[in-house]
Amino acid sequence: MSQTVGNIVLIGAGNLATQLSKSLLNNGFSVVQVYSRTQKSAQELAAELGCEATDSLTHVRRDAQVYIFSVKDSALESLVAELGSLVRGALFLHTAGSMPMEVFRGNADRYGVFYPMQTFSKSREVDFTGIPCFIEGSSQEVLSLIREWAGKLSGQVYELSSEKRRYLHLAAVFACNFTNHLYALSDEILQEQGIPFEVMYPLIGETVRKIHQMPPLQAQTGPALRYDRNVMDAQLELLNDSPGMQEIYKAISQSIYETNK
Amino acid sequence: MSQTVGNIVLIGAGNLATQLSKSLLNNGFSVVQVYSRTQKSAQELAAELGCEATDSLTHVRRDAQVYIFSVKDSALESLVAELGSLVRGALFLHTAGSMPMEVFRGNADRYGVFYPMQTFSKSREVDFTGIPCFIEGSSQEVLSLIREWAGKLSGQVYELSSEKRRYLHLAAVFACNFTNHLYALSDEILQEQGIPFEVMYPLIGETVRKIHQMPPLQAQTGPALRYDRNVMDAQLELLNDSPGMQEIYKAISQSIYETNK
Numbered sequence: 001m002s003q004t005v006g007n008i009v010l011i012g013a014g015n016l017a018t019q020l021s022k023s024l025l026n027n028g029f030s031v032v033q034v035y036s037r038t039q040k041s042a043q044e045l046a047a048e049l050g051c052e053a054t055d056s057l058t059h060v061r062r063d064a065q066v067y068i069f070s071v072k073d074s075a076l077e078s079l080v081a082e083l084g085s086l087v088r089g090a091l092f093l094h095t096a097g098s099m100p101m102e103v104f105r106g107n108a109d110r111y112g113v114f115y116p117m118q119t120f121s122k123s124r125e126v127d128f129t130g131i132p133c134f135i136e137g138s139s140q141e142v143l144s145l146i147r148e149w150a151g152k153l154s155g156q157v158y159e160l161s162s163e164k165r166r167y168l169h170l171a172a173v174f175a176c177n178f179t180n181h182l183y184a185l186s187d188e189i190l191q192e193q194g195i196p197f198e199v200m201y202p203l204i205g206e207t208v209r210k211i212h213q214m215p216p217l218q219a220q221t222g223p224a225l226r227y228d229r230n231v232m233d234a235q236l237e238l239l240n241d242s243p244g245m246q247e248i249y250k251a252i253s254q255s256i257y258e259t260n261k
Numbered sequence: 262m263s264q265t266v267g268n269i270v271l272i273g274a275g276n277l278a279t280q281l282s283k284s285l286l287n288n289g290f291s292v293v294q295v296y297s298r299t300q301k302s303a304q305e306l307a308a309e310l311g312c313e314a315t316d317s318l319t320h321v322r323r324d325a326q327v328y329i330f331s332v333k334d335s336a337l338e339s340l341v342a343e344l345g346s347l348v349r350g351a352l353f354l355h356t357a358g359s360m361p362m363e364v365f366r367g368n369a370d371r372y373g374v375f376y377p378m379q380t381f382s383k384s385r386e387v388d389f390t391g392i393p394c395f396i397e398g399s400s401q402e403v404l405s406l407i408r409e410w411a412g413k414l415s416g417q418v419y420e421l422s423s424e425k426r427r428y429l430h431l432a433a434v435f436a437c438n439f440t441n442h443l444y445a446l447s448d449e450i451l452q453e454q455g456i457p458f459e460v461m462y463p464l465i466g467e468t469v470r471k472i473h474q475m476p477p478l479q480a481q482t483g484p485a486l487r488y489d490r491n492v493m494d495a496q497l498e499l500l501n502d503s504p505g506m507q508e509i510y511k512a513i514s515q516s517i518y519e520t521n522k
Contacts, residue, residue, distance in 0.1 A: 015482060073484070074491045098484075098492045117464055119482045124471060132460045158460075167454045170496045175447035175461045176468045177483030178513045179440040184477040184520060186436035193428045199393045199419075200436045201473065203378055207437045208469055210385060212462065216445040221276060221380045222438030223334070223359075230335045231359045235431045244516045251508040252439045258505055259445060 005149050006065025007032040011079060013041040015120035016095055017070035021049055023128040027152045033061050037075075062087050068114070069094040080107050091142065097169025100162035101136045112137040112146045115165060116154065119176050128153045134160040134168065185245055217259065224253035225260055266410050267326025268293040272340060274302040276381035277356055278331035282310055284389040288413045294322050298336075323348050329375070330355040341368050352403065358430025361423035362397045373398035373407045376426060377415065380437050389414045395421040395429065446506055478520065485514035486521055 008029060010021050013036035021031050031049050036042035039055040046053035054060060060083060067083060069076055073096055080092065084107025092108040094101075097115050104111035113136040118126060133154045137143030143159065150157040160168065183204070187197040210219040223231035232253055239246045269290055271282050274297035282292050292310050297303035300316040307314035315321060321344060328344060330337055334357050341353065345368025353369040355362075358376050365372035374397040379387060394415045398404030404420065411418045421429065444465070448458040471480040484492035493514055500507045 072487055073489050098495055117460070119464060119468055119471065119480075121471065121475070121480060121482065124474060126467065130463050132463060156460075156463075160456075164454045164456065166495070166499060167450055168456060168460075169492075170499055171447040171450040171456075171461065172464055173483055173485075173496065173510075174443045174450065176464050177481070177485065177517070178443050178509075179465075180468050180472070180477055180481055181485075181513055181517045181520070182435045182439050182443070183472050184481065185516070186432040187477050189428055189432040189435070193425045195421075195425065195429060195432075197472075197476070199378070199417075199429075200432065202391050202393060202417075203380060203433055203437050204440075204469055204472075206387065207380055207441050208465055210380065210382065211441070211444050211458075211465075213385065214382075215458070216441055216448050219380075219382065220438070220441055220445065221382065222434055224434075224438065224442075226333055228334050231430075234359055234427070235434065238427060238431055244512070244519055247512045248439075248509070248516060249434075251505070251512045252442055255446070255505045255509055256438070256442045259442070 005029060005145070007061075007063070008066045008068060009033045009035065009061055009064040010045075010068050010070065011035050011060075011083065012068075012070035013038075013045040014070065014072075015122050016116070017068075018045055018048075018122050019118075019120045019126050019128075020068070020070060020095065020116065021045065022125070023153050025049055029149070029152075032064060035060050057082050057086070060086065064090060066091045066093065069096075073099055077103055080104055084108055091145070093146070097172065098166050100166075101138065102162065104138070110138055110142050112142050113162070113165070114146055114150055115160075115169075117168065117172055119180070129155055132156040132158065134158050134165055136160065136162060136165070182248075185248070220256060220260060222256070224256035227257055266290060266406070268322075268324070269327045269329060270294045270296065270322055270325040271306075271329050271331065272296050272321075272344065273329075273331035274299075274306040275331065275333075276383050277377070278329075279306055279309075279383050280379075280381045280387050280389075281329070281331060281356065281377065282306065283386070284414050286310055290410070290413075293325060296321050318343050318347070321347065325351060327352045327354065330357075334360055338364055341365055345369055352406070354407070358433065359427050361427075362399065363423065365399070371399055371403050373403050374423070374426070375407060375411055376421075376430075378429065378433055380441070390416055393417040393419065395419050395426055397421065397423060397426070443509075446509070481517060481521060483517070485517035488518055 008031045033052040034042045034046040035054050042053035092104050092111040093114050101113045115134045116131045118131045131154050133150050135146045137146050269292045294313040295303045295307040303314035353365050353372040354375050362374045376395040377392045379392045392415050394411050396407045398407050
């Protein structure tokens with residue numbers, strides 16, 4: 001496999017970059033260098049991978065076959081332009097849900113997207129095998145190449161356009177980032193009452209099991225669905241000291257009611 | 262066990278009443294009658310339980326030992342008062358997260374609360390064994406009795422005051438009802454793109470597994486955490502036709518940022 005793909009340089013050392021590069025290594029790929037804006041991050045990840053580290057774009061190796069950009073969206077464009085002016089003939093990939101593939105246009109000849117839809121934390125190893133990965137390529141040849149190596153990491157590889165990927169990412173923000181924050185708020189409420197968050201596990205588990213059996217719209221329960229104003233008003237009052245939580249409570253309750261009426 | 266508790270009348274035939282009464286029956290309790298405002302609901306559940314049904318409070322049996330109120334919070338108070346004037350000497354219980362035990366004061370001599378914290382749908386059987394149940398009793402004798410029979414249904418029975426139970430219920434609304442609605446919105450976004458909701462399962466599963474390993478605050482990822490305005494502005498624009506979803510997006514993103522900064 002590494003013969004087909006060749007040497008990989010990783011641009012970025014965040015959560016996704018960390019888990020992706022470990023998975024690449026475990027699957028026989030050759031990651032030769034990690035670039036990060038901060039030398040410490042680059043070195044930490046490079047040490048785990050057993051490769052070079054740099055915090056300087058001019059010291060990024062120019063002889064690699066693949067450059068994987070796994071950075072904050074706001075940093076992607078300028079990094080692509082800068083590296084594009086230094087490196088010739090390589091394959092450029094990014095891993096971002098919301099960025100179009102065309103961010104590479106004019107900066108590379110062969111480029112594509114590999115978006116693994118998962119929530120990554122540095123401290124938590126993830127098995128890539130079950131992660132749905134959405135790919136795109138600047139040509140059929142590039143797409144085939146990405147599909148081949150993506151298939152080594154994950155059993156779920158789908159081709160998806162940049163336009164649809166934006167919506168997919170938005171849907172993921174709702175289903176993952178936002179729900180996790182609701183868990184955090186729930187935890188906060190319980191902590192103030194001295195109740196351990198663990199008591200929520202069965203409820204959270206069942207909420208997820210239900211949507212494997214019926215559409216979430218049909219699985220909805222709770223005071224907002226019943227439009228039980230007694231409960232809703234009383235709960236809003238409990239949140240008097242947390243205007244941010246009150247706003248979330250109102251917006252979601254209203255949306256539950258509107259969606260289900 | 263049924264000798265200790267005696268005959269049970271169920272006031273209500275909704276999701277919780279349905280699953281609770283089935284579990285009571287499976288554990289040897291004797292449910293003798295179901296009351297519901299609508300005869301159809303009462304009959305449907307009574308048929309499953311093999312007991313009487315009524316939609317008239319005056320036809321509710323007065324010889325039972327336990328009356329379990331499992332109704333919309335807004336209906337509870339008046340039902341308790343009406344039945345309290347008809348029935349003497351029995352134990353009155355309710356199953357509501359947000360209602361204080363004292364809703365029974367003046368309407369019964371012996372009363373208490375049995376709040377099983379779970380999301381119930383009529384069509385989905387639930388194993389009560391793993392459901393955390395929060396109990397309260399008007400006296401030590403009543404509390405012991407409730408603890409004893411609650412222990413037959415669930416392995417997780419905790420005593421909790423009405424005041425703390427209100428916050429617990431609020432936390433449950435965030436962790437379950439609200440997250441489920443976010444799944445529904447995610448599903449809606451995907452449907453419009455012709456993408457099946459099933460692609461979200463691995464992400465949703467991992468989001469839940471993470472909070473078993475670290476506090477949700479620490480598990481947070483996504484554009485709002487990074488305060489990636491590029492992504493957030495672009496995603497808000499995708500929601501231009503859904504003001505309700507935009508409001509939720511803004512409120513939660515703001516809260517993620519405030520909570521984690």
